[in-house]
Amino acid sequence: MPPKPPSPPSRRSFLAGSAALTAALFLPKHLKAADFPTATVNTTGLAVTDTEVTVGILHSVTGTMAISETGSVQAEKLAIAQINAQGGVLGRQIKFIQEDGASDWPTFAEKARKLLVNDKVASVMGCWTSASRKAVLPVFEQHNGMLYYPTFYEGLEESPNVIYTGQEATQQILAGLDWVTQTKGAKSFYLLGSDYIWPRTSNKIARKHIEKLGLEVVGEEYYPLGHTQFNSVINKIKLRKPDVIYAIVVGGSNVAFYKQLQAAGIDLTREAPLLLTISVTEDEILGIGGENIAGAYACMKYFQSLDNANNAAFVQAFKEMWGQDIVIGDVTQAAYLGPWLWKAAVERAGSFDIDRIREASPGIEMDTAPEGYVKVHENHHLWSKTRVGRAMPDGQYEVVFETAELVEPDPFPEGYQ
Amino acid sequence: MFADYSWGELGSIFAMQGFAGLILFSVFVLMALGLAIIFGQMGVINMAHGEFMILGAYVTYLMSGLFQTWLPGLFGIYFFVAMALAFVVAGALGMVVEWALIRRLYHRPLDTLLATWGLSLILQQTYRSVFGAREVGVTVPSWMMGSLPLTNMIEVPISGLFVMVLTIVIAAGVYLLLYRSQWGLQVRAVMANRTMAEATGINTGRTDRLTFGIGCGVAGVAGSAFTMIGSTGPTSGQLYIVDTFLVVVFGGSASLLGTIASAFTISQTQSFLEFFLSGSMAKVLTLLAVVGVLMLRPQGLFTLKLRK
Numbered sequence: 001m002p003p004k005p006p007s008p009p010s011r012r013s014f015l016a017g018s019a020a021l022t023a024a025l026f027l028p029k030h031l032k033a034a035d036f037p038t039a040t041v042n043t044t045g046l047a048v049t050d051t052e053v054t055v056g057i058l059h060s061v062t063g064t065m066a067i068s069e070t071g072s073v074q075a076e077k078l079a080i081a082q083i084n085a086q087g088g089v090l091g092r093q094i095k096f097i098q099e100d101g102a103s104d105w106p107t108f109a110e111k112a113r114k115l116l117v118n119d120k121v122a123s124v125m126g127c128w129t130s131a132s133r134k135a136v137l138p139v140f141e142q143h144n145g146m147l148y149y150p151t152f153y154e155g156l157e158e159s160p161n162v163i164y165t166g167q168e169a170t171q172q173i174l175a176g177l178d179w180v181t182q183t184k185g186a187k188s189f190y191l192l193g194s195d196y197i198w199p200r201t202s203n204k205i206a207r208k209h210i211e212k213l214g215l216e217v218v219g220e221e222y223y224p225l226g227h228t229q230f231n232s233v234i235n236k237i238k239l240r241k242p243d244v245i246y247a248i249v250v251g252g253s254n255v256a257f258y259k260q261l262q263a264a265g266i267d268l269t270r271e272a273p274l275l276l277t278i279s280v281t282e283d284e285i286l287g288i289g290g291e292n293i294a295g296a297y298a299c300m301k302y303f304q305s306l307d308n309a310n311n312a313a314f315v316q317a318f319k320e321m322w323g324q325d326i327v328i329g330d331v332t333q334a335a336y337l338g339p340w341l342w343k344a345a346v347e348r349a350g351s352f353d354i355d356r357i358r359e360a361s362p363g364i365e366m367d368t369a370p371e372g373y374v375k376v377h378e379n380h381h382l383w384s385k386t387r388v389g390r391a392m393p394d395g396q397y398e399v400v401f402e403t404a405e406l407v408e409p410d411p412f413p414e415g416y417q
Numbered sequence: 418m419f420a421d422y423s424w425g426e427l428g429s430i431f432a433m434q435g436f437a438g439l440i441l442f443s444v445f446v447l448m449a450l451g452l453a454i455i456f457g458q459m460g461v462i463n464m465a466h467g468e469f470m471i472l473g474a475y476v477t478y479l480m481s482g483l484f485q486t487w488l489p490g491l492f493g494i495y496f497f498v499a500m501a502l503a504f505v506v507a508g509a510l511g512m513v514v515e516w517a518l519i520r521r522l523y524h525r526p527l528d529t530l531l532a533t534w535g536l537s538l539i540l541q542q543t544y545r546s547v548f549g550a551r552e553v554g555v556t557v558p559s560w561m562m563g564s565l566p567l568t569n570m571i572e573v574p575i576s577g578l579f580v581m582v583l584t585i586v587i588a589a590g591v592y593l594l595l596y597r598s599q600w601g602l603q604v605r606a607v608m609a610n611r612t613m614a615e616a617t618g619i620n621t622g623r624t625d626r627l628t629f630g631i632g633c634g635v636a637g638v639a640g641s642a643f644t645m646i647g648s649t650g651p652t653s654g655q656l657y658i659v660d661t662f663l664v665v666v667f668g669g670s671a672s673l674l675g676t677i678a679s680a681f682t683i684s685q686t687q688s689f690l691e692f693f694l695s696g697s698m699a700k701v702l703t704l705l706a707v708v709g710v711l712m713l714r715p716q717g718l719f720t721l722k723l724r725k
Contacts, residue, residue: 062542064652066550195697223696226656228647229444231437231577232691232699238570239430252656255552255648263574263646265564287552287648292562 031347033091041090041351044144047120048352053092055080055339056099056115058126058136063103064251069128071283072150072335073098074322076125079339082317089343090352097121105135112136116143122352123148125338128331130154130198137162144354148338151331152278152300154201155411160358163341164381166334167301168411169202172278175386176299177209179401180244180276188216190242190273192233192249195222199248202278205416206246212415218242223249228256234264237273247277254284258293268391269295276388281329282395290395302333302371303389303397314370327395333370340366341376373406381409429570438688440577443584444646445680448657449664450591451636453676456665458595458608459628461519462530465537466661467654469633470640472510472540473503474649475548477641478555485556493558500583500641507637512630519629520622523611537654544651552650561645576645583642587635592673594631604628608671667707669717679718683707 038050047054057076059069080094088094097119099111108127115121116139123146127133130153140147140161147162155168180186189210193199199222207217218240221233230253237245249257261268261275268275275296282304285293304315304327314336318328341364346352349360364376375383383406389397448470455463480499484492514536522529561579564572595601606614607621615621640654647653660683668679686706690699711717 061550062545064655066545067552067650067652070550221695221697224700227696227700228643228656229437229441229688231440231574232434232688233696235430235433235437236692238433239426252552252648252650252653256646259562259576259646260574263562263564263576265566265572265574283551285554287554287650289554289556291556 031087031089031091033088036090036350042122042353043351044353045120046122046352046354048092048122051092052095053089053122053352054095054097054119055342056119056121056124056126057096058099058101058108058111058115058124059128060101060103060132061098062100065101065103065128065132067251067287068283068331069101071329071332072125072128074326075150075318075328075332075336076339078318078321079336081321083339083343089346090350094339101127101132105131108132109135109139112139112145112147113143116140116145121145122346123342123354123357125150125335125342127151131196133157133162146342146354146357148335148342150335150338152334154198155413156201158379158381158411160380161354162380163338163361163376164409164411165337165341166331167384167386167407168381168409169198169205170410170413170416171381171384171386171407172300173202173206174209175403175407176276176278176297176388177206177213179299179388180274180297181213181215183401184243184271184274186215186243186274188218188240188242189244189246190218190237190240191220191246193222194225194227194248194250194253196225199250199279202248203246205413208416223253225251225253227253230257230260231264234261234266238264238266242273245273245275247275248279249277250279252287254280255287258288258296262292267295268293271295280391281331282327282397283329283332285391285395286327290391290393293391294393296391297388297400298391298397299386299388300330301384301386302330303387303399304328305389305396305399306371306387307399308370308372310368310372311370337366337369337374337382340368375406377409379409379411381411383408426570429568432571434688434692436573436577438685440574440580441684441688442681443577443581444643445660445664445684446588446677447580447584447639447642448636448661449668449676449680450587451632451634451639452661452665453668453673454591454595454635455629455632456662457671457673457676458604459523459625459632460526460608461522461629462526462533463632464530464534464658465514465540465654466636467656467658468537468540468544469507469511469636469654470643470657471544471649471651471654472507473500473637473640474555474644474653475544475553476503476506476637477644478548478553478649481556493560496558496561496641500638503637503641504634507640508630508634511633512626514633515626515629520625523625541651541654548651550651552648552653555644555649557645579645580642583638587638588673588677591635595673600624600627663704663707667711667717669719672717672719675717675719682718 042048059073060066084093101108125148127149128151149162150165152166152172191203277298344364345357345361349356361376362378367373386403386407388401389399452466455461477499484495564574566572603619603624607624664680668675687703
């Protein structure tokens with residue numbers, strides 16, 4: 001559906017009506033708010049004025065998840081500041097209201113309701129864990145909001161009210177397994193994870209894929225969140241001698257796991273066994289210590305060390321805003337895409353209305369993303385490349401592999417359930 | 418499940434697994450000792466125990482940075498300085514907390530649960546504001562991170578050995594303090610009968626403050642040692658609190674020997690089960706066993722004989 005032409009352009013009256021229509025189609029650099037009267041671009045009573053539009057940021061800045069979500073908040077604020085410096089969205093400066101989910105899922109739902117019902121925000125950048133997303137989902141669907149969700153996650157979801165800017169499980173898992181079998185000749189795998197939905201679903205997909213390739217899973221097990229003693233499983237790994245340890249351990253457990261792995265004499269740089277993880281970004285390495293995880297491989301879509309012009313500019317801007325010592329992980333980059341994808345959708349639709357944004361979102365392309373070119377799929381996930389990085393002692397990853405093509409998001413993978 | 422392995426391999430596995438159990442045992446004892454003093458001797462349900470441990474961990478983190486910058490030559494031994502300082506800092510904070518908060522609640526033991534839980538939230542947010550929400554990486558001297566290869570299968574982690582030795586030293590120290598010193602006598606007298614102890618001229622207020630401080634100090638040392646094997650973040654203390662209470666309550670709250678016996682039972686059960694089952698199932702079965710024993714013996718494994 002073509003965007004509605006903005007009603008009478010008051011200042012540039014020399015423009016013919018048809019030209020004004022194409023103005024919305026071709027996304028000119030500096031859109032003027034006057035060309036998009038508030039009454040036309042906001043028919044549902046969102047917090048949009050002639051000069052400003054309000055969005056929400058909903059992450060945990062207190063509680064146990066603050067460790068992970070801080071980076072996302074920083075990335076979203078950076079993106080908003082950059083968009084404002086470029087003239088805003090439809091000529092309106094973005095204002096944000098930040099709420100704290102406090103690592104507590106009912107609080108997330110309550111704050112989401114506050115943002116949508118009281119503040120009438122035009123979109124929300126937020127959530128991190130699947131549990132928090134599941135908690136706010138009914139709120140977003142009931143009040144017709146739009147959530148930009150940054151985390152790589154287990155898939156099995158496709159909401160009309162969410163744009164998923166991280167990878168779903170098959171995007172992240174399959175390419176990494178193919179890489180490790182083809183280039184490293186891996187034949188046997190030991191699957192390990194923290195005990196909740198994401199590691200379990202991901203390992204299920206990994207197991208199916210490994211078995212499809214005709215290879216062997218020699219062990220699969222889960223430890224409670226927050227577990228700090230991994231000596232037993234390390235002994236089991238030594239006994240079974242897998243080629244690959246496939247680890248999806250999260251949070252504080254991560255630190256304990258890698259430190260104890262090293263203390264038990266398993267030197268990851270020797271790659272016997274090789275360790276492949278999908279849960280350790282540069283953020284987590286800060287806590288683990290680069291020297292304790294050097295030699296491990298991680299499979300995700302973004303590493304801070306990615307060598308391209310977009311990323312160089314992004315890393316520089318991020319450090320200027322938040323400090324030179326800061327590191328940027330996969331989810332932080334995905335969070336950075338949220339405000340930009342929303343801006344692109346609004347300008348493509350020529351409207352802040354949620355329904356118009358939803359229609360406009362699929363097919364949006366972004367070639368300024370730090371990870372490189374991405375595109376929004378019909379299923380609200382992103383087409384993106386998958387990469388494998390090798391952890392270096394300085395806490396950064398060295399990119400050793402990247403898929404040739406964009407990987408299609410497939411949140412409901414057939415044959416993997 | 419053992420058909421695929423030779424006897425030699427099986428032998429080494431059992432040796433390694435036994436050693437894993439011993440490390441777990443030391444970790445349990447170390448984290449429970451401070452609480453055994455505070456909960457066992459004073460009856461204060463200290464929910465902020467984990468946060469005192471993490472205070473010790475943060476002290477270690479600061480010291481590692483300090484030594485790296487100013488005294489790189491002594492970096493190999495900074496850990497000992499850090500542990501001593503962790504004891505002093507956590508102990509001092511403990512005494513302040515006792516003075517400001519706990520001493521007003523001795524006649525309401527259950528309220529200490531809420532008060533110290535609130536304290537733990539305050540401390541967590543303080544750490545977050547001061548050190549940032551992310552976990553910090555504590556650089557441990559390299560000689561402490563490796564392992565000693567005994568055979569080509571069996572490797573003994575040095576950090577594990579270190580924790581074991583530390584546990585023995587601290588347990589012995591606490592034992593001497595509690596049962597062989599004048600101060601220990603006073604602590605036990607106050608614990609047995611506060612009014613009578615006061616009547617005999619014991620300064621119960623000072624005794625309480627010192628007891629709480631020493632309990633917190635021991636927690637600080639434990640936290641400092643755990644930087645070798647675990648994470649250091651604002652909420653890392655939460656990872657330990659459940660296991661700590663489990664060990665102390667299961668052991669019989671007023672008995673040091675009980676704490677050690679219970680740590681041994683729980684750690685061996687857990688590490689044995691972990692080897693045959695998955696981690697989560699092992700935890701479930703361990704907890705079930707503890708619940709079962711506590712139903713039969715609500716007072717815990719060991720108790721002081723008291724006239725009722």
